[in-house]
Amino acid sequence: MKKDVNNVLDLEALRRGCRNCSVNELCLPAPLHGDDLDRLVGMLTSGDYERGRHVFNIGDRCRNLYVVQKGSLKSWVTTLHGHVQVLGFHLPGEIIGLDGLDSLRHQSTVEPLEHSVICRLPYEDLENVAARIPSLHRQLLRVISREIIIEHEHIMMMSSRPAIERVALFLQVLAQRRTLRGHPPRLLELSMSRADLANYLALASETVSRMLTTLQTRNFIRLSHRKLEILDPYGLAEVSGEELGSMSLAD
Amino acid sequence: MKKDVNNVLDLEALRRGCRNCSVNELCLPAPLHGDDLDRLVGMLTSGDYERGRHVFNIGDRCRNLYVVQKGSLKSWVTTLHGHVQVLGFHLPGEIIGLDGLDSLRHQSTVEPLEHSVICRLPYEDLENVAARIPSLHRQLLRVISREIIIEHEHIMMMSSRPAIERVALFLQVLAQRRTLRGHPPRLLELSMSRADLANYLALASETVSRMLTTLQTRNFIRLSHRKLEILDPYGLAEVSGEELGSMSLAD
DNA sequence: CGAATACTTGAGGCTTTTCAATAGGTGTGG
DNA sequence: CCACACCTATTGAAAAGCCTCAAGTATTCG
Numbered sequence: 001m002k003k004d005v006n007n008v009l010d011l012e013a014l015r016r017g018c019r020n021c022s023v024n025e026l027c028l029p030a031p032l033h034g035d036d037l038d039r040l041v042g043m044l045t046s047g048d049y050e051r052g053r054h055v056f057n058i059g060d061r062c063r064n065l066y067v068v069q070k071g072s073l074k075s076w077v078t079t080l081h082g083h084v085q086v087l088g089f090h091l092p093g094e095i096i097g098l099d100g101l102d103s104l105r106h107q108s109t110v111e112p113l114e115h116s117v118i119c120r121l122p123y124e125d126l127e128n129v130a131a132r133i134p135s136l137h138r139q140l141l142r143v144i145s146r147e148i149i150i151e152h153e154h155i156m157m158m159s160s161r162p163a164i165e166r167v168a169l170f171l172q173v174l175a176q177r178r179t180l181r182g183h184p185p186r187l188l189e190l191s192m193s194r195a196d197l198a199n200y201l202a203l204a205s206e207t208v209s210r211m212l213t214t215l216q217t218r219n220f221i222r223l224s225h226r227k228l229e230i231l232d233p234y235g236l237a238e239v240s241g242e243e244l245g246s247m248s249l250a251d
Numbered sequence: 252m253k254k255d256v257n258n259v260l261d262l263e264a265l266r267r268g269c270r271n272c273s274v275n276e277l278c279l280p281a282p283l284h285g286d287d288l289d290r291l292v293g294m295l296t297s298g299d300y301e302r303g304r305h306v307f308n309i310g311d312r313c314r315n316l317y318v319v320q321k322g323s324l325k326s327w328v329t330t331l332h333g334h335v336q337v338l339g340f341h342l343p344g345e346i347i348g349l350d351g352l353d354s355l356r357h358q359s360t361v362e363p364l365e366h367s368v369i370c371r372l373p374y375e376d377l378e379n380v381a382a383r384i385p386s387l388h389r390q391l392l393r394v395i396s397r398e399i400i401i402e403h404e405h406i407m408m409m410s411s412r413p414a415i416e417r418v419a420l421f422l423q424v425l426a427q428r429r430t431l432r433g434h435p436p437r438l439l440e441l442s443m444s445r446a447d448l449a450n451y452l453a454l455a456s457e458t459v460s461r462m463l464t465t466l467q468t469r470n471f472i473r474l475s476h477r478k479l480e481i482l483d484p485y486g487l488a489e490v491s492g493e494e495l496g497s498m499s500l501a502d
Numbered sequence: 503c504g505a506a507t508a509c510t511t512g513a514g515g516c517t518t519t520t521c522a523a524t525a526g527g528t529g530t531g532g
Numbered sequence: 533c534c535a536c537a538c539c540t541a542t543t544g545a546a547a548a549g550c551c552t553c554a555a556g557t558a559t560t561c562g
Contacts (some may be wrong), residue, residue: 079492101396145352241330
C-alpha cells in the first residue's frame with residue numbers, strides 16, 4: 001500500500017489548494033486563531049487512490065471524514081439478492097462519510113471512478129477543534145444539511161417520471177454542483193460509466209444511452225464519449241421540470 | 252388558528268413524555284446542569300396540527316427544528332410539470348427540518364397525515380445551548396447522520412427492482428423505525444394513503460395495492476384497511492433482499 | 503344512513519427492460 | 533506506432549412489468 005504524500009499541509013497550501021473545498025467553508029469564515037488553525041491544518045492528511053482501491057468498505061469503523069480534492073468517486077451498497085445500488089457520486093470539494101457519524105460504521109463502500117486525491121479529517125480531532133469554535137460547528141451542520149439536499153435531489157431523479165426527465169435533471173444538478181465549486185457551468189465530465197449512471201437513476205444503461213442521444217438530437221447537449229456540453233440550459237430545465245438553480249441554491 | 256397548548260414543558264414532562272424522542276437523545280445522555288437544562292426545556296413549545304394544516308411550506312424561513320410527538324406527517328415537493336414527490340414520512344420521535352439548516356429556508360412542505368402534535372425547537376436557541384455542551388452537539392450530528400441513513404433507505408426502496416421488493420422493504424424499514432421508538436415490532440399503522448405510499452416508492456397506487464395483496468396471499472403480512480401485521484419478518488426480508496436490521500442498526 | 507373518498511381488482515397499452523449484435527475507444531504489447 | 537484485444541457505449545427488436553383507465557367495492561365522515 002502506497003504511503004500518503006503531503007502528510008501535513010501548511011496554511012498557505014490550505015488556502016491556495018482548497019479554495020472551493022467544503023473544509024474551507026468549515027474554517028475560513030470562522031475566526032480561527034493561530035493555535036486552532038494550526039490544529040485544523042495539522043490534522044489533515046492527503047491520500048492517492050487509484051481505480052479499484054476502495055477508500056472504505058461498508059461496515060468499516062468510521063474514524064475519518066473525507067473530502068475530495070481531485071478526481072471523483074462513487075458510493076454504493078448491495079442487497080442480499082446481489083443487486084448493486086449506487087448511492088452517490090462525489091466531486092472535488094465535497095465531503096464523504098457523513099452517514100457513518102451515527103453508528104461510527106461506514107454505511108456504504110466508496111471507490112474512485114478515476115485516479116483521485118482525497119483529504120482525510122480525523123473525526124475525533126475535528127470534534128475537539130469544533131467544540132471550541134461555535135461557528136465551525138455551525139458550518140459542519142450546514143455541510144451535512146447540504147448533503148441531505150443532495151439526497152433529495154437524487155430522490156427526485158429516481159422519482160416516477162419519464163426517463164428523459166431523469167437524465168435531464170441529472171445533468172442539470174451535476175452542472176450546478178460543479179459550478180458551486182467554480183467549474184465552467186456548461187462543460188461536464190461524466191466520469192462514471194453509463195452503467196453507474198443508469199443505476200444511480202434507476203434505469204437501464206441502454207435507456208440512459210438512448211436518452212442522451214435524444215437530448216443531443218434535440219440540441220440540448222453535445223456529447224462525445226464522456227465529455228458533455230450543455231448547449232441549452234433552459235431547454236434542459238424545461239425537460240427536467242425543475243427550475244434552474246431552484247434546488248440547493250434557494251436563498 | 253388555535254393557539255398552542257403547553258407552551259413550556261417542565262422537566263418531568265420532558266423525561267416522561269419524550270422518552271423515545273430524538274430530542275431526548277439530544278440532551279439526556281449529556282451532562283446537563285441546572286441552567287442549561289432549563290434553557291433547553293424552556294425553549295420547547297408544542298403545537299397541534301390538524302389534517303391540512305401545513306407545518307411549513309417550501310421556501311419558508313427556517314427558524315425551528317420540529318420533533319414529532321404524536322401522529323405522523325409527510326414532506327413533499329412539486330416539479331414545474333406539476334408532479335408531486337413525497338420525500339419522507341415522519342414518525343413520533345423523529346426530527347423534521349434538517350434540510351433547511353444550510354440556506355435557512357425550508358426545502359419541502361410538511362403536513363400531517365392525521366391529527367399530530369409537534370414540538371418546536373428554535374434553532375438559534377438550540378445552537379446557543381449546544382455551543383456550550385459538546386456532547387449535545389455530537390448528539391445533534393448523530394441525529395442528522397441518521398437522517399441521511401433514512402434517505403439512503405428511501406433510495407434503496409426506489410431503486411430499480413421489482414415492485415414487490417420495494418413494498419416489502421418499505422414495511423420492513425417502517426417496522427424498524429417504529430421499534431426504535433419502542434413500538435411493537437409487528438404491528439404497523441399505515442397512516443399514509445396508498446397514493447402517498449406509492450408516490451414515495453415511485454410506483455402507481457394500484458401497484459402498491461396489488462403487491463400488498465400478494466404479500467398477504469403469501470402469508471407474510473395481514474392487512475385490513477390501514478392496520479398491518481407482519482406475520483413473517485424473515486419471509487419479508489427474503490423478498491426485500493435486505494437483512495433484518497442491517498440498515499441503520501449496524502453496530 | 504348516504505355521500506364522498508379511498509381502496510381493490512381487471513384489461514389493455516406503453517414505456518422501459520432485456521437480449522443481442524455492432525460500433526467505438528482505450529490500453530497494451532509487439 | 534500500429535495492431536489486436538478488451539471493455540464500453542450505442543442501436544435494434546422483442547418481451548415484460550408497470551401504468552393507465554375503468555368499474556366495482558369498501559370505508560369513513562358528516
